[in-house]
Amino acid sequence: MHVAVIGSGYVGLVAGACLAETGNDVVCVDKDADKIARLQRNEIPIYEPGLEPMVERNQAEGRLTFTTDIGAAIRGAKVLFIAVGTPPGEDGSADLQHVLGVAREIGRHMNEPKVVVTKSTVPVGTAEKVRAAVKSQTDVPFAVCSNPEFLKEGAAIEDFMKPDRVVIGVDDEDARAVMGELYAPFTRQGGNRILFMDIASAEVTKYAANAMLATRISFMNQMALFCELVGADVSNVRLGIGSDQRIGRAFLYPGPGYGGSCFPKDVKAIIKTADDLGLSLDVLKSVEAVNECQKLVVLHKVQRYLGSDLSGKTVGLWGLAFKAETDDMRESPTVPLIEGLLAAGAKVQAHDPKATDSARHIFEDRVMYAADPYSAAHGADALCVMTEWLLYRNPDFDRVRRLLRRPLLVDGRNLYEPERMKALGFEYHGIGRGGR
Numbered sequence: 491m492h493v494a495v496i497g498s499g500y501v502g503l504v505a506g507a508c509l510a511e512t513g514n515d516v517v518c519v520d521k522d523a524d525k526i527a528r529l530q531r532n533e534i535p536i537y538e539p540g541l542e543p544m545v546e547r548n549q550a551e552g553r554l555t556f557t558t559d560i561g562a563a564i565r566g567a568k569v570l571f572i573a574v575g576t577p578p579g580e581d582g583s584a585d586l587q588h589v590l591g592v593a594r595e596i597g598r599h600m601n602e603p604k605v606v607v608t609k610s611t612v613p614v615g616t617a618e619k620v621r622a623a624v625k626s627q628t629d630v631p632f633a634v635c636s637n638p639e640f641l642k643e644g645a646a647i648e649d650f651m652k653p654d655r656v657v658i659g660v661d662d663e664d665a666r667a668v669m670g671e672l673y674a675p676f677t678r679q680g681g682n683r684i685l686f687m688d689i690a691s692a693e694v695t696k697y698a699a700n701a702m703l704a705t706r707i708s709f710m711n712q713m714a715l716f717c718e719l720v721g722a723d724v725s726n727v728r729l730g731i732g733s734d735q736r737i738g739r740a741f742l743y744p745g746p747g748y749g750g751s752c753f754p755k756d757v758k759a760i761i762k763t764a765d766d767l768g769l770s771l772d773v774l775k776s777v778e779a780v781n782e783c784q785k786l787v788v789l790h791k792v793q794r795y796l797g798s799d800l801s802g803k804t805v806g807l808w809g810l811a812f813k814a815e816t817d818d819m820r821e822s823p824t825v826p827l828i829e830g831l832l833a834a835g836a837k838v839q840a841h842d843p844k845a846t847d848s849a850r851h852i853f854e855d856r857v858m859y860a861a862d863p864y865s866a867a868h869g870a871d872a873l874c875v876m877t878e879w880l881l882y883r884n885p886d887f888d889r890v891r892r893l894l895r896r897p898l899l900v901d902g903r904n905l906y907e908p909e910r911m912k913a914l915g916f917e918y919h920g921i922g923r924g925g926r
């Protein structure tokens with residue numbers, strides 16, 4: 491099938507590569523000429539495990555191409571995915587200018603009937619706006635679908651190739667058949683995992699999923715605070731509740747607050763949509779408020795033990811990205827942590843295996859970027875673990891302790907066992923692990 495993916499960021503690039511991998515002819519479009527030129531040379535602008543060889547292979551075999559020529563891409567494709575960004579506007583609502591701009595462009599180049607698919611995360615009602623925007627430019631018939639993307643950064647290829655489910659909102663029989671055919675290779679194992687539904691429900695499903703996941707995180711972060719007050723260990727509580735099948739084990743990890751390009755903006759956007767309709771989503775407003783406080787929990791722990799004035803102190807950080815296996819710094823909780831440490835007078839020396847370049851765009855030379863984890867610990871008065879990268883799981887703890895000026899270890903991800911760390915000579919403080 492001939493497919494065009496418009497917007498070649500995380501979602502568009504992964505979707506394009508995976509659709510090419512299953513034999514389709516895919517053209518990925520972006521307005522960023524530099525990004526397209528790099529992709530044509532197989533230079534992948536993001537870190538995502540498995541993506542680079544997949545792009546290289548499919549490009550070499552001629553199934554995947556990259557272009558800035560949106561008109562040619564639209565004219566040559568049967569299915570058009572809109573995968574551009576939907577950043578939050580000033581009032582928290584999703585900014586649809588890119589999505590609707592692309593929709594008008596699609597209308598201008600519509601040469602035969604096509605299926606127009608919104609893959610970007612968009613508020614309920616957007617598919618109808620897309621339909622109107624396309625229609626304003628053409629008389630050629632077309633169908634509109636909502637196909638929200640559920641991939642996780644860091645496991646994006648795995649998620650796209652073996653999805654838990656594919657949600658397709660559609661109101662046209664031919665489009666339904668086309669989308670079913672396109673996704674069949676990804677859903678062969680494990681029964682019927684394509685969920686066809688009405689368009690509005692598909693749009694809401696994406697926001698409801700992210701809102702639920704963010705809620706679990708804020709819930710556990712509050713339980714962690716409670717555990718600290720009563721001397722309980724939230725890791726035990728997590729196991730205790732997660733083994734209940736009604737609750738499940740996933741997404742029950744307390745930490746330094748959720749970040750990334752999706753949860754913060756999607757929670758804000760669904761709150762705004764509901765507010766505009768006169769419904770206050772109070773649960774989600776609390777989820778957001780709890781997360782804002784949580785992003786400062788590690789900073790407050792450092793200041794509790796080193797004092798609020800951190801002049802003359804050095805703080806080492808392990809991890810900058812908002813989670814492991816990505817170089818994405820968008821809304822990372824390390825940003826308010828570092829700003830807080832610098833404002834209090836501390837020197838910050840940080841290590842991350844992939845996100846240093848992204849961090850440089852934010853902090854420039856206000857932070858010392860360490861080449862390895864041990865250099866970040868060297869001479870520091872405290873070491874904070876902010877991202878759950880595998881290489882931080884089992885370091886040479888004796889070496890780390892000797893390198894630190896003070897063996898203060900603030901484990902923002904609860905990677906280590908408190909008793910073991912204390913036995914190794916650390917002043918250890920996790921999140922919600924029995925005592926403040």
Ligand SMILES: NC(=O)c1ccc[n+]([C@@H]2O[C@H](COP(=O)([O-])OP(=O)(O)OC[C@H]3O[C@@H](n4cnc5c(N)ncnc54)[C@H](O)[C@@H]3O)[C@@H](O)[C@H]2O)c1
Binds near residue numbers: 498499500525591592
């Ligand atoms: N990143 C994720 O993990 C993830 C997961 C699921 C859904 N989403 C959603 O998918 C959408 C895209 O997210 P992303 O992270 O891929 O964004 P991104 O910022 O990484 O990529 C968006 C791309 O679209 C391009 N673009 C913007 N306007 C364009 C236009 N008019 N023509 C051509 N290209 C254009 C930009 O240059 C950019 O390369 C968002 O709505 C997001 O919420 C993201």
